[in-house]
Amino acid sequence: MRQSEKGLLLIVSGPAGVGKGTVNAELIKRHPEIRMSVSATTRKPRPGEIDGIHYFFKTQAEFEQMISENAFLEYMHVFGMNYYGTPKQFVVNELNQGHHVILEIDVQGARKVKEVFPEAIRIFIAPPSMAALKERLVKRGTETPEAIETRTKTAFAEMRAMPECDYLVINDDLNEAIAQMEAIVAAEMCSVAHNETVINTFLGGIEEC
Amino acid sequence: MRQSEKGLLLIVSGPAGVGKGTVNAELIKRHPEIRMSVSATTRKPRPGEIDGIHYFFKTQAEFEQMISENAFLEYMHVFGMNYYGTPKQFVVNELNQGHHVILEIDVQGARKVKEVFPEAIRIFIAPPSMAALKERLVKRGTETPEAIETRTKTAFAEMRAMPECDYLVINDDLNEAIAQMEAIVAAEMCSVAHNETVINTFLGGIEEC
Numbered sequence: 135m136r137q138s139e140k141g142l143l144l145i146v147s148g149p150a151g152v153g154k155g156t157v158n159a160e161l162i163k164r165h166p167e168i169r170m171s172v173s174a175t176t177r178k179p180r181p182g183e184i185d186g187i188h189y190f191f192k193t194q195a196e197f198e199q200m201i202s203e204n205a206f207l208e209y210m211h212v213f214g215m216n217y218y219g220t221p222k223q224f225v226v227n228e229l230n231q232g233h234h235v236i237l238e239i240d241v242q243g244a245r246k247v248k249e250v251f252p253e254a255i256r257i258f259i260a261p262p263s264m265a266a267l268k269e270r271l272v273k274r275g276t277e278t279p280e281a282i283e284t285r286t287k288t289a290f291a292e293m294r295a296m297p298e299c300d301y302l303v304i305n306d307d308l309n310e311a312i313a314q315m316e317a318i319v320a321a322e323m324c325s326v327a328h329n330e331t332v333i334n335t336f337l338g339g340i341e342e343c
Numbered sequence: 344m345r346q347s348e349k350g351l352l353l354i355v356s357g358p359a360g361v362g363k364g365t366v367n368a369e370l371i372k373r374h375p376e377i378r379m380s381v382s383a384t385t386r387k388p389r390p391g392e393i394d395g396i397h398y399f400f401k402t403q404a405e406f407e408q409m410i411s412e413n414a415f416l417e418y419m420h421v422f423g424m425n426y427y428g429t430p431k432q433f434v435v436n437e438l439n440q441g442h443h444v445i446l447e448i449d450v451q452g453a454r455k456v457k458e459v460f461p462e463a464i465r466i467f468i469a470p471p472s473m474a475a476l477k478e479r480l481v482k483r484g485t486e487t488p489e490a491i492e493t494r495t496k497t498a499f500a501e502m503r504a505m506p507e508c509d510y511l512v513i514n515d516d517l518n519e520a521i522a523q524m525e526a527i528v529a530a531e532m533c534s535v536a537h538n539e540t541v542i543n544t545f546l547g548g549i550e551e552c
Contacts, residue, residue: 264548339473
């Protein structure tokens with residue numbers, strides 16, 4: 135008997151500037167069995183963006199139709215303008231094929247996904263320290279002090295969600311962070327919760343004796 | 344900031360004949376930071392057994408004194424004759440030094456340890472299949488059918504405890520089983536539960552801003 139071969143849903147959160155995009159990109163490069171979830175949006179494609187790869191590009195009518203069909207794990211309105219959402223079908227298909235799926239979303243989105251997908255695993259990518267985070271937030275661009283303050287507030291709100299996650303990965307060294315992500319995936323594949331079917335087969339085998 | 348450096352308490356269970364002793368022995372050989380818990384017992388040392396290495400050898404009076412001092416994580420009477428127990432102090436000292444400690448104990452012992460040490464991680468080592476387990480139980484010695492039946496009953500009782508564990512490791516290939524144990528340790532070191540202090544330091548850093 136082998137452990138369960140269904141994939142894992144990994145929700146990766148963390149403040150802006152913490153390098154979670156780099157960690158995830160490197161992880162999927164090294165592991166073809168790990169996929170990034172593709173979001174749907176009503177915003178127009180930018181040059182070079184491919185439908186189905188970078189986003190599923192939808193009209194507002196199409197997006198609202200999908201909402202009414204309960205086709206999203208989570209969705210939101212950004213600035214009251216464009217819709218962004220995580221199509222459920224894509225995620226479910228990948229998991230059933232034995233692929234792990236990474237959702238890189240914010241705390242609000244993470245909570246919504248956990249409601250409909252309680253077996254999802256929440257990983258928080260943290261900076262090496264609060265000082266390092268503040269430095270990264272300030273250095274990032276040439277914005278106004280107000281823009282920096284808004285970004286800092288959002289980052290701090292993300293940080294406050296650490297205790298509700300399952301795992302904490304501190305992104306001090308990229309390779310170490312990736313090794314920790316790999317260990318989390320390998321361990322979760324062995325979790326009793328993920329192997330209910332395998333365990334029931336064993337228990338059924340005892341009753342037959 | 345670094346993740347928590349305190350060690351993990353790993354309770355390893357599984358039926359007789361599943362090779363959990365081999366998995367654990369190989370694991371501690373490869374990882375000096377992982378230690379086997381040393382049990383205390385009132386039985387006499389066998390030739391070659393060293394006090395403090397194989398067991399802590401105690402008189403009945405010493406053992407009962409330790410019981411009255413609440414010095415065991417769990418203990419039991421075997422056949423109403425000898426005492427066996429897990430001294431708490433040894434485990435706590437090793438964990439505080441940042442070592443992981445493996446307790447190789449049965450289901451009853453595992454439950455008692457979980458009561459006093461809820462953060463302990465329960466790992467179940469399972470055979471590749473029920474058929475493989477039955478083969479191993481029968482092949483093991485030259486005992487009477489009655490002895491085999493008793494051992495089989497005990498093994499089945501262990502198997503029924505699978506759902507109450509945290510992880511399932513199927514010992515089909517030794518190296519694969521060890522890799523899974525290594526991943527479980529690495530992942531649990533990143534768990535939010537194990538990093539409460541680190542997280543509180545981050546959260547305190549936000550409040551100071």
